[in-house]
Amino acid sequence: MSRSQQVARPIVRSLQQGRTATTCQSRSIAARQFSSTTSRKDEITRAEPLKLSDIPISPQWTPEQLAKLTSPDLGSRRRRAALATTTHVPFEQMPYQCFQEARKVLNEDRQEKIAQIVAETEKIKRLEAADPSTMRGGEAYKEKRLASLRKHVEELKILADINDPSVKRRFEDGMGDMSKPVYRYLANRRWRAMDHKIIVQRIDQFHIVPDILPKFEPTVDVKMSFRGQVVSPGQFLDSRVTELAPTLRMQVFDKGGRLISVVVMDSDVPDTESDLFTRRCHYLATNIPWDPTKTQLPLRLVGSPSGKTGGELAVPWLPAFAQKGSPYHRMSVFILEQKAGEKLDATKLQELYDGPGRDAFTLKSFRDKFNLTPVGFNLFRTEWDENTADVMARHAIPGADIEFRHQHFKTLKTPRAAKGWEAKRQKPKFKSLWKYTKRIATL
Amino acid sequence: MHLIQLRRPLQRVAASSCRQFAPVLRPTTTFSERFAQLRINSPTCGAAVEGRRYASVKSQGAYKITNKKTLPKKLGAKKTGDQYVIPGNIIYKQRGTIWHPGENTIMGRDHTIHSAIAGYVKYYRDPQRHPKRQYIGIVYNKEDKLPYPVGMARKRKVGLVPTVRKEIVVDQDAIGPSGIPYSVTRHEEIDVAPLMEGGSSKKRAALLADEEPTVFTNGNSVIAALIKQKIRSRQQQEVKKEELRLRLEEELTARKGTRILRLQKDYSYRESNWEIGRLVGDPGTIAGTEKVWSRKAKLRARRKKRNLHFLDYKTRALAKNDRRIQYKKFVWDKRIKMAAARAERATADIEKKAAAAVANEAKTKESKTKDPNKTDTKETKA
Numbered sequence: 001m002s003r004s005q006q007v008a009r010p011i012v013r014s015l016q017q018g019r020t021a022t023t024c025q026s027r028s029i030a031a032r033q034f035s036s037t038t039s040r041k042d043e044i045t046r047a048e049p050l051k052l053s054d055i056p057i058s059p060q061w062t063p064e065q066l067a068k069l070t071s072p073d074l075g076s077r078r079r080r081a082a083l084a085t086t087t088h089v090p091f092e093q094m095p096y097q098c099f100q101e102a103r104k105v106l107n108e109d110r111q112e113k114i115a116q117i118v119a120e121t122e123k124i125k126r127l128e129a130a131d132p133s134t135m136r137g138g139e140a141y142k143e144k145r146l147a148s149l150r151k152h153v154e155e156l157k158i159l160a161d162i163n164d165p166s167v168k169r170r171f172e173d174g175m176g177d178m179s180k181p182v183y184r185y186l187a188n189r190r191w192r193a194m195d196h197k198i199i200v201q202r203i204d205q206f207h208i209v210p211d212i213l214p215k216f217e218p219t220v221d222v223k224m225s226f227r228g229q230v231v232s233p234g235q236f237l238d239s240r241v242t243e244l245a246p247t248l249r250m251q252v253f254d255k256g257g258r259l260i261s262v263v264v265m266d267s268d269v270p271d272t273e274s275d276l277f278t279r280r281c282h283y284l285a286t287n288i289p290w291d292p293t294k295t296q297l298p299l300r301l302v303g304s305p306s307g308k309t310g311g312e313l314a315v316p317w318l319p320a321f322a323q324k325g326s327p328y329h330r331m332s333v334f335i336l337e338q339k340a341g342e343k344l345d346a347t348k349l350q351e352l353y354d355g356p357g358r359d360a361f362t363l364k365s366f367r368d369k370f371n372l373t374p375v376g377f378n379l380f381r382t383e384w385d386e387n388t389a390d391v392m393a394r395h396a397i398p399g400a401d402i403e404f405r406h407q408h409f410k411t412l413k414t415p416r417a418a419k420g421w422e423a424k425r426q427k428p429k430f431k432s433l434w435k436y437t438k439r440i441a442t443l
Numbered sequence: 444m445h446l447i448q449l450r451r452p453l454q455r456v457a458a459s460s461c462r463q464f465a466p467v468l469r470p471t472t473t474f475s476e477r478f479a480q481l482r483i484n485s486p487t488c489g490a491a492v493e494g495r496r497y498a499s500v501k502s503q504g505a506y507k508i509t510n511k512k513t514l515p516k517k518l519g520a521k522k523t524g525d526q527y528v529i530p531g532n533i534i535y536k537q538r539g540t541i542w543h544p545g546e547n548t549i550m551g552r553d554h555t556i557h558s559a560i561a562g563y564v565k566y567y568r569d570p571q572r573h574p575k576r577q578y579i580g581i582v583y584n585k586e587d588k589l590p591y592p593v594g595m596a597r598k599r600k601v602g603l604v605p606t607v608r609k610e611i612v613v614d615q616d617a618i619g620p621s622g623i624p625y626s627v628t629r630h631e632e633i634d635v636a637p638l639m640e641g642g643s644s645k646k647r648a649a650l651l652a653d654e655e656p657t658v659f660t661n662g663n664s665v666i667a668a669l670i671k672q673k674i675r676s677r678q679q680q681e682v683k684k685e686e687l688r689l690r691l692e693e694e695l696t697a698r699k700g701t702r703i704l705r706l707q708k709d710y711s712y713r714e715s716n717w718e719i720g721r722l723v724g725d726p727g728t729i730a731g732t733e734k735v736w737s738r739k740a741k742l743r744a745r746r747k748k749r750n751l752h753f754l755d756y757k758t759r760a761l762a763k764n765d766r767r768i769q770y771k772k773f774v775w776d777k778r779i780k781m782a783a784a785r786a787e788r789a790t791a792d793i794e795k796k797a798a799a800a801v802a803n804e805a806k807t808k809e810s811k812t813k814d815p816n817k818t819d820t821k822e823t824k825a
Contacts, residue, residue, distance in 0.1 A: 207597055214594040270601045277599050324608050403608035404601075409529035409561050 091166060106163050113160035120153045157181045178292040181255065188253040191221045199377055202233045206330055206379065212267055212279075212363050213374060220335055220376030223249040236328070237320070237380045240387040243394075245283060245299035245317035250335065250376060252292050259338040261286040261372060262299060265361060266320065266382075268329040270404065281353050281361035282331065284315035286344045303346075312346035315354045319391050324384040325404030334363060335376030344370055524566050525585055528558040534579055545569065545578030546589055560602065565589045619706065627704045627712055 092103070127146055132139040161167050161182040168186075170176050176183035199218050203209055209216055224231055224246045231237060231246075248262070264283035271278045285302040288311030303313030322329045338344065353361055367374060392400040417423075422437040430437065522534045535542050535556040544550040545567065547560045558564070562581040567589040569578055580589045583598060591598070619625050699722060704712040723729050736744065 210594060211596050270603055272601055272603060272605050275600045275602070277601060325603060401608050402605045404603035405606050407602045407604050412527070412529060412532065 091169070103165075106165075109163065110160050113156050117153055117156045117160070120149060120156065124149050124153070154181060158185045162186075178251070179255075184253050184255070184292055187221075187251055191251070191253070195221060195223075199233055202379060203377060206234060208267075208330070208332060208377070208379070212265075212332065213367075214364070216374055216377070218375065218377045219253070221249075221251040221253075222333065222335055222376040222378045224333060224378045224380065225249065231380055233378050233380070235380050237382060238385055238387060239319065239321055239382060239391045242320040242331075242380070242382060243391055244319075246333075248297040248299060248333070248335075248378075249295055250290070250297055251295060252290060252375075255292065257289060257291040258340065259286075259343065260288050260290045260375075261336045261338060261344065261370075262288065262297070262302070263334045263336065263363060263366070264299075264317075264331060265334070265363060266329050266331050268322075268327065269359070270323070270326045272404075278359060279361055279363075280318075281315055281358045282318045282320065284349060284353055285311050285313050286346055286349060287311050287338070314346045314349035315358065318358070318397070319395055320380070320382040321388050321392055321397060322382050322384050323399055323402050323404060324388075326384070328381045328383045330379055331382055332377065332379045334374050336367065336372035337375045339371050342371065522558075522564045524564055526564050527562070528564055528581065529561045530559055532558045534558055534564055541577075542566070542579045543573075543576045546580030546582065546591070548579055548581055560600070623706065623710075625706050629702045629704060631700045631702065 094100075124146060127142065127149065130142070132142040135141050137144075158181050161180075162185070167176075167182055171183055171186045176186065178184055178187065196218065199222075203216060203218070224233075226237065226241045226246045227244065228247075229241075230249075245264075252258075262283065262285045263281065266280045266282055267277070269278045269280045283299060285299065288297065288302060288309060290297075297309055299317065301307040302309050302311045320329065320331045351357070353366075363374070366372070389400045392398075422440055425433050425437045516536075516538075518536045518538065520535050522528055522532065528534065533555055534548065537554050537556075540550070540554050542556055544556055546565075547558065547562065549557045549559050551557055556579050558581050560581050560583070562583045563585045565580045565582055565588075567578055567580060568576070569590040571590065571593060572578075578589070582589060583600060587598075617624055617626075702714055703718065704714055706712060
């Protein structure tokens with residue numbers, strides 16, 4: 001190959017690439033809605049002039065008219081030039097020297113990491129095959145070592161891909177494959193940056209932690225939407241909005257499938273007889289299969305025969321309501337992870353918590369009884385509003401006719417003789433002034 | 444009032460007129476001097492009329508302004524530990540936060556600690572919360588100790604009394620218990636000038652009818668069509684605005700025509716005062732009812748209005764942008780769908796054609812192979 005050929009090679013290659021790309025694939029239509037990266041021309045611009053098929057057809061336009069509209073002769077000089085010269089170049093082959101050099105460095109690093117992964121996995125295999133009695137620490141040492149090695153491999157898997165620009169791009173476009181550790185890692189990092197902090201703050205400021213659970217650290221991203229509207233944690237919601245069960249948008253960040261239970265409970269039910277606040281179960285579903293690739297869980301569809309969500313419904317949705325005059329009710333949504341391979345008996349749960357059992361619900365006992373770990377949390381608040389009475393009537397919930405008023409405490413001051421002008425003129429002698437002196441609240 | 448007091452002004456006038464003669468004799472006096480003498484409280488006449496004067500201001504040292512700094516502030520604890528309190532009771536008055544509000548207590552504007560519940564006062568420290576601060580809290584049971592152990596559910600009481608909820612009935616009975624209506628509505632016939640005979644609607648109809656398919660001869664015609672469309676839509680909008688204005692006017696006239704007479708306590712029927720006032724027109728619309736504002740107030744109002752306008756402008760612009768984005772998305776989706784459909788159709792066509800071609804080939808082959816057979820059969824038949 002001559003020197004001149006060597007020089008021209010990348011250009012020729014890119015041109016060839018462009019030609020093949022245009023022939024084999026007329027246009028790549030990628031719907032990118034959530035991208036923060038700058039859009040690239042290869043996705044929208046086209047190498048060929050506008051085709052008839054590209055234009056939405058209006059009944060008024062005849063094909064001839066359309067052909068004229070789309071002809072490459074129409075438009076500014078710049079447009080025509082752009083139409084004539086744009087080619088399709090894939091993201092990895094963008095002809096920027098710095099970019100390509102950087103890619104080389106990253107690739108080297110990746111190969112290094114992959115080699116390390118291979119070495120570590122071999123080490124794990126060897127260790128697994130080894131007899132623990134030969135080791136100084138015995139079985140415990142072996143288990144500990146294995147766990148640490150596996151953790152290291154997981155870290156290496158993330159490190160191998162974390163610097164890849166295409167990985168970053170795909171993640172930001174929302175196209176990341178959550179079954180891969182690197183995308184899970186990125187998603188977790190993004191969640192921890194803000195949403196997790198908000199949830200932790202809500203748990204603290206609404207006293208979820210001492211009131212409902214003594215200790216709780218959320219590890220699952222749970223977002224909630226009613227009627228398609230995403231609600232922020234702790235928001236006051238109208239009782240008509242919360243009449244139907246919400247849809248949860250959940251993201252778990254650790255690998256593998258599992259079964260989860262979902263609980264929605266009210267922790268501020270006033271009980272005037274005992275003068276204490278009690279709890280009420282508003283919803284309980286169990287055995288819902290979940291993994292990192294799943295995102296949407298419409299609570300309405302859990303347990304329905306045609307539902308794709310799977311799982312069993314133990315306690316159906318009861319609309320959130322608060323009687324008039326009662327302070328706001330915290331409606332908390334808890335995601336509880338079941339032990340691996342353990343299925344809960346939905347009928348038993350129904351017996352326990354449905355009907356009259358709703359009022360006796362406590363999350364702590366539920367967690368302990370069925371060996372669950374709370375992992376996700378979200379919450380909304382509800383108050384009496386103008387629609388609550390209707391909602392309660394529609395769902396045959398009693399208690400809409402009650403209004404709570406503040407308890408009145410007798411003053412601790414000792415009674416004193418009334419003083420002043422009015423007090424002096426209370427006698428029948430001043431009967432003509434009674435209209436001014438008799439109707440005074442303080443006397 | 445004493446007679447002497449009543450007589451005083453007259454006496455004064457008399458006195459001043461008596462003294463007039465002397466200056467008249469003196470030619471050198473000026474006008475100002477003469478007017479000074481005419482003044483009622485001129486020093487020359489006052490002493491003679493009023494007699495003896497007493498001190499109206501106390502002499503020095505008789506009173507002094509009380510020193511606010513030495514006034515007792517009455518700070519300190521108003522309730523001791525374990526004492527029963529009810530909501531709102533003051534527990535501690537202080538300057539600054541000597542004591543901090545703890546469990547079930549509220550701190551006021553001047554750092555006064557109030558109780559928020561009915562219970563027993565506890566003075567305590569909570570090193571988990573803050574290493575140095577001292578707190579005042581209230582507990583429900585006298586035996587309880589503060590602070591409560593970490594991780595324990597909060598102790599709360601409802602403190603509410605259930606009562607029957609009163610439905611706020613907006614629509615009252617039309618007839619009172621005494622059998623006469625609470626209000627009487629009187630519709631007065633008012634001569635209203637007839638509206639333009641459906642002028643606006645006619646105009647609008649004409650505008651709508653005007654729409655005709657545009658012919659696209661070149662790129663400029665597209666733009667011309669767009670401009671035309673824009674102009675038409677603007678005209679339509681104007682027509683709509685005009686219609687709205689007319690409707691509002693009609694409503695106002697109708698309102699002026701109807702009068703609601705309400706039953707009063709003395710069983711008379713009359714309109715309420717504000718309604719009578721509104722008959723002339725809404726406040727601000729009648730000449731002379733505008734508020735007379737100070738210069739500053741005017742400026743303030745103007746600024747507010749301007750800000751409002753700009754805020755509104757921003758929201759409008761954002762809404763428009765949203766609409767634009769939505770429309771673009773819609774168009775883009777539609778295009779993608781149509782392209783997909785077209786591609787499918789094309790592939791189907793190609794497949795069909797291919798199938799047809801294959802079938803044709805097969806037919807021709809068959810016919811080629813069958814021909815000798817046919818002849819054979821014919822031969823055999825023959």
